[in-house]
Amino acid sequence: MQGNSYSDLKVYGKSMSEQWFVGFKFYCAKRNKTKRCHQVRLGVNYQATVRGRIIEGESVRKVVERCLKEGWNPFDCDVKSFIQSQQVPNLNEIVSREDPRNLPFNEAMQWAYNKKDNKKGTLNGLRSGLKYIKLAASSLGFDNISIQGITRFHVCEILDEMKTIRQAEYDISTNKRYIGKKFTPNQYNAFLDRASALFFEFENRGIIEFNPCHKIAKKDEIDFGIHKHASAQEVDIIKRELPQKHAELYNFLRFEYVLGMRPDEILDTKFSMVDYLNSTINISDALYNNRGELISKTTAYRQVPVPGYLLDWIKERAAGGDPDRYLFSYKLKPGYHRLSRCWISMLWLEHVIEGLGINVSLYSFKGKGGDAKRDAGIDLAAVSAGYGHNNTSMARNIYLTGEGERLRNQIIEKAPDL
Incomplete structure (x- = not known):
């Protein structure tokens, strides 16, 4: 006999003008019934931005998925009642598993990025920096170090490896924009700024005492005259x-x-x-x-x-x-x-x-x-x-x-x- 099952578990919502929720289809074997789109909100709509709702919605989706795996049946009770019944660890315990102090370096840096609420252009720059930070950390074997174990030495090594990785991409690129391009001191400083912005999230919460980027010397930048004033x-x-x-x-x-x-x-x-x-x-x-x-x-x-x-x-x-x-x-x-x-x-x-x-x-x-x-x-x-x-x-x-x-x-x- 087929047991309980669920499918299509995802976050629904696109704009601030609508109610967001985590929805899924659920089949109850005991009743031989299916709920087409059961909705769980758990505070998603308290977030004031689309980005905030996306992040919160993903957290709620993970909570719902955990509850379903632990045996929650939406036909019997709502998800809050199931959590409070202690049949699964409570919500705070579920969230604590994503405490950045318990995460390896690459996952902790992703956590820091998810905490950012900046303009789209700033977030794009941070996302690019995060990509190369992760690649460099993995290349150096730093990806599983605790965020509290990262020092200025590690950051300097990561920055140098980011430079090597980015230059290697330029060297094999067929894009006209990148053929013959060299990694510049300006890019090094930009990567340093983005890394510092991510480490700020840990420093601000007392997870680390000092931002390891703060005393790293910047390179002398090249003035390309990109925004030179018109005569x-x-x-x-x-x-x-x-x-x-x-x-x-x-x-x-x-x-x-x-x-x-x-x-x-x-x-x-x-x-x-x-x-x-x-x-x-x-x-x-x-x-x-x-x-x-x-x-x-x-x-x-x-x-x-x-x-x-x-x-x-x-x-x-x-x-x-x-x-x-x-x-x-x-x-x-x-x-x-x-x-x-x-x-x-x-x-x-x-x-x-x-x-x-x-x-x-x-x-x-x-x-x-x-x-x-x-x-x-x-x-x-x-x-x-x-x-x-x-x-x-x-x-x-x-x-x-x-x-x-x-x-x-x-x-x-x-x-x-x-």
């Missing part, structure tokens, strides 16, 4: 030609230049986020987009100041329409579709880099606009705050390429004589 002549050509070729792309560029917002932040901006009374765009009013991803790089309260001339342009663009629309949607006009950053990059490549022959990135105009604000007399701290930075060092060192020249000119013009 005055190039800016003049863009201002003259781009409005004729693609007016909405020029509007997008102007928005980034004036406000210093990141392209993804602009694409996530809706008219409802504009505070016309206080002349600000309140990113904090919608920390997460419809896909459950962070709009800004942090969850800090942030208001982006909007000059009057640009606020008037936004009012005209809104034209009494639905405030739930994006400022830049299909064809870069107001609408309900959230564009991808990749699509904007393709437009920029077509109309500016190839169309006008000006090899500068769209993102470089964030810094270009910041330099223009400083030249107009706006304080460095104000420019930095507009970027959403906690201190001025990032704005000064990364975006404001003209800051050094401004400081030198101040000394030349204002230094007093003896």
Whole structure:
């Protein structure tokens, strides 16, 4: 006689607008009945992001699978009652088996990645770093070491092995992007930063006393000029030609230049986020987009100041329409579709880099606009705050390429004589 059985055990749910659950088909031999899609939630829907629900849903799926293997019959009771009946270890004991202190190194690093709640681009970088960390650790035989046994020595060895593995991939690649490519100090530093971000999860919880990445020296980076600022002549050509070729792309560029917002932040901006009374765009009013991803790089309260001339342009663009629309949607006009950053990059490549022959990135105009604000007399701290930075060092060192020249000119013009 056939016994109880289950199938199709998985997490159901895609967007924040619906209820998520772990579902499965269950056949009860005693009753000769099948439940087509039994649903278990166990707090999955308390998570505030899609990513959070995916992670929590997978944890619940493992709990449900364990209960089913231990004999739980959904026809007899719900899963909570079965857990509480002590017929299986309680939920806390099940979760404790995934305590990172009890996991081998590679699994512990995966656990740390799963704890991250960052922007999609940041998570992509972390995922790439995690991939090579695991490969390097396995190659060196470090993959089964406890996370508490990892020292700075192990991390340095892993970083060197990551470099070897990545260069070997370049050497055999047939992709035009990678043929002849060499692993750079910039990539080494990026891998170190990603490893440090993962180890932070252990340090923050007291699992390790110190982050082993903190005192590892970074390499001297190569400046490839990827985000070099456009010259005055190039800016003049863009201002003259781009409005004729693609007016909405020029509007997008102007928005980034004036406000210093990141392209993804602009694409996530809706008219409802504009505070016309206080002349600000309140990113904090919608920390997460419809896909459950962070709009800004942090969850800090942030208001982006909007000059009057640009606020008037936004009012005209809104034209009494639905405030739930994006400022830049299909064809870069107001609408309900959230564009991808990749699509904007393709437009920029077509109309500016190839169309006008000006090899500068769209993102470089964030810094270009910041330099223009400083030249107009706006304080460095104000420019930095507009970027959403906690201190001025990032704005000064990364975006404001003209800051050094401004400081030198101040000394030349204002230094007093003896």
